[in-house]
Amino acid sequence: MIRSSRIPPLLNRICTDGIVSSYLITTDGELLGCSDAHLKMSNVNSNTQLSHISSQTPNTSSLEDKTESWEDLDPSDISALVAEAVDDYRRLGIELSLLSPQNVASPDSSPEKSQLSSSGELNNLKSKEKDRGRLNCLIIEMEKGLLGVASATSSTYVVALTDSTAQHGYLKMKLTALASYVREAFLPIENGSM
Numbered sequence: 001m002i003r004s005s006r007i008p009p010l011l012n013r014i015c016t017d018g019i020v021s022s023y024l025i026t027t028d029g030e031l032l033g034c035s036d037a038h039l040k041m042s043n044v045n046s047n048t049q050l051s052h053i054s055s056q057t058p059n060t061s062s063l064e065d066k067t068e069s070w071e072d073l074d075p076s077d078i079s080a081l082v083a084e085a086v087d088d089y090r091r092l093g094i095e096l097s098l099l100s101p102q103n104v105a106s107p108d109s110s111p112e113k114s115q116l117s118s119s120g121e122l123n124n125l126k127s128k129e130k131d132r133g134r135l136n137c138l139i140i141e142m143e144k145g146l147l148g149v150a151s152a153t154s155s156t157y158v159v160a161l162t163d164s165t166a167q168h169g170y171l172k173m174k175l176t177a178l179a180s181y182v183r184e185a186f187l188p189i190e191n192g193s194m
Helices: 004-012 036-055 075-099 111-115 119-131 168-191
Strands: 019-026 031-034 137-141 146-153 156-162
Touching (some): 004 019, 019 075, 075 156, 146 168
Antiparallel strands (some): 019 156, 146 156
C-alpha cells in the first residue's frame, strides 16, 4: 500500500529525460497525487513571469496569452480532461471488440456445446471479458509534447507529460513500469483485503 506522502516522490522517479511531470488520477478524473517536479517548475515559471511582466509593457495580444508549457496548466484540470479522453478511448475499444469477427457466434454453435465447455475455457472467457476495454497504454502527441496514460488499476491511471524532446518508447517504458508498481501497491485495496 502506498501512503499519500509517498506518492509525489514515487511519481518523481519518472520525471527525467524530457518527462516534465506525472500524475496519479482516478478514472473519474480526480487527482490523487502529482510529482513535485511539476510544482517546482510552476514556481520557477511564475517567478520568471513576474520578472518579465514588470520589465515589459502590457500587450493584449491573444497569441501571447497562449500557454507555452505543461507547467502553466492546473494539475486537477489536466487530470479531469485526461480521464474524459481515456474513457472515450476505452469505450471505443469495447465497441470495436464487440465488432470483432471472433465475438460473432458461428451458426453451428449450440447451447449444448457451450454448456459442455471446460472450466478452463470458461475462466479464459471471463478474463477476456474483464480485460475488454482495459487501456494498457495511450500516448498522444500534443503541441506542447507527449501525453502518456497507463492503466494502474481498474480505477486509477498514471499520467505523464513530456516536452518535445521525449521519445515515445522511453515514455511508454517509464509509464508501464510505474503503472505496474502502483498496481502492485494497490493490490490489497483492489482485492478488498484492507
